[in-house]
Amino acid sequence: MSETSSSFKAKSTIKAADLDHRHKVNFNIGKYNATVPFGKSQFIEVTSAREKAKNVKWRALETLDQQLETFEANLAKRGGKVIWAENAEQALEEIMKICRQKNCRTIVKSKSMVTEEIYLNKFLQKQGIESVETDLGEYIQQLDDEPPYHIVTPAMHKSKEDIAKLFVEKLNTAPNLSPEQLTLVAREKLREKYMEAEIGITGANFIIADIGGIAISENEGNARLSCAFPKTHIVVVGLEKVLPSINDLALFWPLLATYGTGQMITSYNSIISGPRQPGETDGPEEMYVILLDNGRTNILANTKARESLYCIRCGACLNACPVYKNIGGHAYETTYSGPIGAVITPHLREMGEWKHLSYASSLCGNCTEVCPVRINLHELLLENRHEAVDNGNSTWSEKLAWKVWKKASLSRGMMNMGNGALKNWFVNKVFKDWTAHHGNLNFSQKTFNEMWKEKNSKSQLAIPK
Numbered sequence: 176m177s178e179t180s181s182s183f184k185a186k187s188t189i190k191a192a193d194l195d196h197r198h199k200v201n202f203n204i205g206k207y208n209a210t211v212p213f214g215k216s217q218f219i220e221v222t223s224a225r226e227k228a229k230n231v232k233w234r235a236l237e238t239l240d241q242q243l244e245t246f247e248a249n250l251a252k253r254g255g256k257v258i259w260a261e262n263a264e265q266a267l268e269e270i271m272k273i274c275r276q277k278n279c280r281t282i283v284k285s286k287s288m289v290t291e292e293i294y295l296n297k298f299l300q301k302q303g304i305e306s307v308e309t310d311l312g313e314y315i316q317q318l319d320d321e322p323p324y325h326i327v328t329p330a331m332h333k334s335k336e337d338i339a340k341l342f343v344e345k346l347n348t349a350p351n352l353s354p355e356q357l358t359l360v361a362r363e364k365l366r367e368k369y370m371e372a373e374i375g376i377t378g379a380n381f382i383i384a385d386i387g388g389i390a391i392s393e394n395e396g397n398a399r400l401s402c403a404f405p406k407t408h409i410v411v412v413g414l415e416k417v418l419p420s421i422n423d424l425a426l427f428w429p430l431l432a433t434y435g436t437g438q439m440i441t442s443y444n445s446i447i448s449g450p451r452q453p454g455e456t457d458g459p460e461e462m463y464v465i466l467l468d469n470g471r472t473n474i475l476a477n478t479k480a481r482e483s484l485y486c487i488r489c490g491a492c493l494n495a496c497p498v499y500k501n502i503g504g505h506a507y508e509t510t511y512s513g514p515i516g517a518v519i520t521p522h523l524r525e526m527g528e529w530k531h532l533s534y535a536s537s538l539c540g541n542c543t544e545v546c547p548v549r550i551n552l553h554e555l556l557l558e559n560r561h562e563a564v565d566n567g568n569s570t571w572s573e574k575l576a577w578k579v580w581k582k583a584s585l586s587r588g589m590m591n592m593g594n595g596a597l598k599n600w601f602v603n604k605v606f607k608d609w610t611a612h613h614g615n616l617n618f619s620q621k622t623f624n625e626m627w628k629e630k631n632s633k634s635q636l637a638i639p640k
Contacts, residue, residue: 177527177528177531179508179528179529179531180531182508183506183507183508183531183532183535184531184612186502186505186506186508187501187502187506187535188612190501190502190503190505190506191501191502196332196503197500197501199331199332199333199334200331200332200500200503201500203328203331204331204494204500207436207437207494208494209437210436210437210438211433211434211437212437213437213438213439214429214432214433214434214436214437214438214439215433216439217429217433217439218429218433224426224430225430225546225547225548225549226549227426228426228427228430228547228548228549229485229548229549229550231418231419231423231426231427232418232484232485232548233485234419235384235417235418235419236415236475236481236484236485238419239414239415239417239475242382242384242417242419243382243384243414243417243466245384245385245387246382246383246384246387246417247387248387249384249385249386249387249388249448250387250388250448250449250462250464251387252387252449253387253448253449253450253452254449254450254452254461254462255387255448255449255450255462255463255464256461256462256463256464257463257464257466258463258464258465258466259466259468260465260466260467260468260469261468261469262468262469262470263292263293263294263467263469266293266411266465266467266469267293267295267298269463269465270295270298270299270376270409270411270465271298271302273374273407273409273463274299274302274304274374277373277374277406277407278373279304279373279374279407280303280304280305280373281304281305281307281368281371281372281373282299282304282305282306282307282372282373282374282375282376282405283307283309283365283368283369283372283374283375283376283400283401283404283405284296284306284307284308284309284375284376284377284401285309285310285375285376285377285378285391285393285397285398285401285402286308286309286310286312286313286329286378286393286397286398287376287377287378287411288323288326288378288488288510288511289378289411289412289413289467290376290378290411291322291323291510292467292469292510292511292523293411293467293469295376295411296308296317306376307365307368307372309365309368309369309395309397309398309400309401310329310393310395310397311358311361311395311397312328312329312330313329314361314365315329315330315333315338315341315361316329316330318341318342318345318346319333319341319345321505322505322510323504324503324504324505324512325490325493325504325512326488326489326490326493326511326512326513326515327435327436327488327489327490328490331504332503332504332505335353335354335357338354338357339351339352339357342357342360346360346364348360365397369400369401369404369405370404372401372404372405373405373406373407374405374406374407374408374409375400375401375402375403375404375405375407375408375409375459376401376408376409376410376411377391377398377401377402377408377409377410377411378391378410378411378412379391379410379412379416379464380392380416380431380487380488381416381417381418381423381424381427381487382412382414382416382417382418382464382466383417383418383420383421383423383424383446383448384417384418384419384420385419385420385421386421386446386448387448387449388421388446388447388448388449389410389412389446389447389448389464390418390424390428390444390445390446391443391444391445391447392428392431392432392435392441392443392444393441393442393443393444393445394436394438394441394442394443395442395443396442396443398443398445399443399445402445402447402458402459402462403457403458403459405459406459406460406461407459407460407461407462407463408447408450408458408459408461408462408463409462409463409465410447410462410463410464410465411465411467412464412465412466412467413466413467413469413471414466414467414468414471415471415474415475415484415486421446424444424446427487428440428441428444430487430489430547430548431487431489431547433547434489434490434491434545434546434547435489435490435491447462449462450462469523470522470523470524471484471523473522473523474519474522474523477522479555479558480518480519480522480555480558480559482550482551482555483515483518483519483522483550483552483555485548485550486515486519486546486548486550487547487548488515489547490513491545491546491547492513492514492515492542492545492546492552493512493513493514493515494545495541495542495544495545496513496514496536496541496542497537497539497541498513498535498536498537499512499513499514502535507520507532507535509524509529509532513542514536514542514552514553514556515542515550515552516532517532517533517535517536517556517559518533518552518555518556518559520532521533521559521563526559526562526563526566526568527563527566527568530559530560530563530568533556533557533559533560533563534560536553536556538553538556538557539553540553587624590622590624591622591624591625594618594619594620594621594622594625595618595619595620598618599615599616599617599618602616602618603615603616
């Protein structure tokens, strides 16, 4: 068993028994579930919209090289610069080069899961550069020195009382402030940082190939401020986020809003296609877009797993997953938690070390049911398990157990052997990995095959001759 697997089991065991945590997460997800039908009401036929979105992403990924080259050429026409980063180290190195050129000491950063993926804040801190999260949820998590708990709602596991206590400890605020007052405190602190920052860093919800632009959806306006106030704007985005045309946003923005937060459309939707142009009064002087691979081409090369790159990071599968609801986001110890995280992490990192995430599922299929681009998530979880076995990532004890099971299940004599007590002892004592996390199995004293034979033999004896 890998260290990550052992840690996952330990953390999930603790969280699954934490009723206070379960109440907070289920309360927040309950509010989300109540609003999603409102967002769906804008679609005449939501299933058709989802299928169309899946087809758009299919076309984008099947022609990814062409789409990205088109994006780069169009962005360059407006003065933007594209940087290709094969891994996290290259991305961080390029960001640091820009920071040195600009003598940067302060960075404002909007919500971005891909920057969490490369541990950007920790890297900048080591370099003596202050990086401030400007999304309220991310800001709360940064104050508490925690990673995001959820793709869309970073501080989902915290109550308003938890946040008020945190602000007292970190910002010396008065106790018992209301959520509105806490928001105003954060707003005041962050507005100062926008004015100080030399560089603003954002992610991107979508890359728009035909105009050479990026699209950002948000509800607070912090991304707009992060890319407009500082003189330099850096975008860090996974290369799978590409859409062929600006016209595709008419479908993807409402889908993202509906399945991400239950809104018809998010409050602020921006398209940024380069630095400030001649005659424009605001915007950055320079714009860099770092296209990050970091394992994504491994998924692209896998014809079965490729479908997972369609993900638009709405978080709907996390909200639907019974496992996530009980163990929360931090137990996964990955940037991307829940079903989508369990699918992509073994490919982005290393299958042998992370295959356990694909087993952290009930395979109920609810994640597939709610995915706005209809990714077959539960099937991909099974495919990961299959691939792990094919790649030889199973332990010798696991291989032996399945050999014994196969041998026994193909033999009627062995299946009928040692019913009841012997089978119970063998399974519950020998296969301790099962009983460590489940109740003891209790086999019947007779198999169905034996009971069927007895019944038929008695019936034949009762027939008059």
